[in-house]
Amino acid sequence: MRSDKFMFTSESVTEGHPDKVCDQVSDAVLDAVLKKDPKGRVACETFVTVGMMIVGGEITTHTHLEVADLARQVLKNIGYSEEKYGFNYHTCGIMNAIGRQSPDISQGVDTGGAGDQGLMVGYACDETESLMPSPIMYAHRLTERLAFVRKKNILKYLGPDGKSQVTMDYEAGKPKRINTVVISSQHTEEILDKTGKKITNKAREEIINKVVLPVLPKHLLDKNTIYYVNPTGKFVVGGPQSDAGVTGRKIIVDTYGGWAPHGGGAFSGKDPTKVDRSACYMARHVAKNIVASGLATEATVQLAYAIGVAEPVSVMVDTHNTARIPESELVSLVRKVFPLSPRGIIDYLSLRRPFYQKTASYGHFGRNDKDFYWEKTNKAKELKKMAGI
Numbered sequence: 001m002r003s004d005k006f007m008f009t010s011e012s013v014t015e016g017h018p019d020k021v022c023d024q025v026s027d028a029v030l031d032a033v034l035k036k037d038p039k040g041r042v043a044c045e046t047f048v049t050v051g052m053m054i055v056g057g058e059i060t061t062h063t064h065l066e067v068a069d070l071a072r073q074v075l076k077n078i079g080y081s082e083e084k085y086g087f088n089y090h091t092c093g094i095m096n097a098i099g100r101q102s103p104d105i106s107q108g109v110d111t112g113g114a115g116d117q118g119l120m121v122g123y124a125c126d127e128t129e130s131l132m133p134s135p136i137m138y139a140h141r142l143t144e145r146l147a148f149v150r151k152k153n154i155l156k157y158l159g160p161d162g163k164s165q166v167t168m169d170y171e172a173g174k175p176k177r178i179n180t181v182v183i184s185s186q187h188t189e190e191i192l193d194k195t196g197k198k199i200t201n202k203a204r205e206e207i208i209n210k211v212v213l214p215v216l217p218k219h220l221l222d223k224n225t226i227y228y229v230n231p232t233g234k235f236v237v238g239g240p241q242s243d244a245g246v247t248g249r250k251i252i253v254d255t256y257g258g259w260a261p262h263g264g265g266a267f268s269g270k271d272p273t274k275v276d277r278s279a280c281y282m283a284r285h286v287a288k289n290i291v292a293s294g295l296a297t298e299a300t301v302q303l304a305y306a307i308g309v310a311e312p313v314s315v316m317v318d319t320h321n322t323a324r325i326p327e328s329e330l331v332s333l334v335r336k337v338f339p340l341s342p343r344g345i346i347d348y349l350s351l352r353r354p355f356y357q358k359t360a361s362y363g364h365f366g367r368n369d370k371d372f373y374w375e376k377t378n379k380a381k382e383l384k385k386m387a388g389i
Contacts, residue, residue: 016160
């Protein structure tokens, strides 16, 4: 843990961001398969650009999917239902390019092995109630709030696409204050000033008062906190009309905002036999329970797998010099307390349920949702007892 003064920044994006649109469509396809075929195999990728969407990948299931209907429903729920936002679920073209999973992969997974090789990372720290780093937690709350005020017509001029960014000052390894807040949100032309090149000061103040201030803790804000609202001036053209989107391109937004390492694998559109999703969930669960137990104030957990092999090839716990017992002992406890094979993880976290679409926006970690089993701290007491603390 750093002991000097420093700044750290994390960003989040709204559900209407093109990459997040793709994540949600891919996970909607996964949910549709798991709803009727809990053991279906899904690796679904989505691409979106001006006026069109392609849904592809590999799916092995006995159930029938209406992919275009699923995709259009996701787009409708997000808010892409009017031409003024540059993308319309009614009129966009949707191409289904889905095939079947390779039998070479299946033969290793069918016996309980990992669906791929790779390294997976989980993290937790005690600086917030959710045991998440502050910058990413607050960045997510801002984008959630953007969607809320848009859908509730509190700010009627906002569009589905948007981003947030939070920069925090740290002292002695702890968050001291919020230095800078950035909000970029798609909007209609009605809030442009006479030049047509930037939003009015009134709109800027409305966004600060209705989006930013209700979310961020007052004790972390002061007169020197900087607010950037649509810093280019305007953001009328957004969504797939302005940028192409692809599934899995926001992996840092999905996890810890850059504060912790990332194994490299994306989450959305993948069934739980893919350890780059399920094992990341377990790694977060392990790290969170270590911190919740009081055995450390910060924990990074790495799991690594070989394709077709059930048990992890390595387990690592780094407490960043905050552990109350040797880290080698923590690793031994982790192996005893938590099931770490793909099949064990799937059963323990009940990952064959159709709940994944809601993980595809506003982060996979640090959210108080009953379906996010990996956020439970049900093993904290057991870990503490076994450690003899």
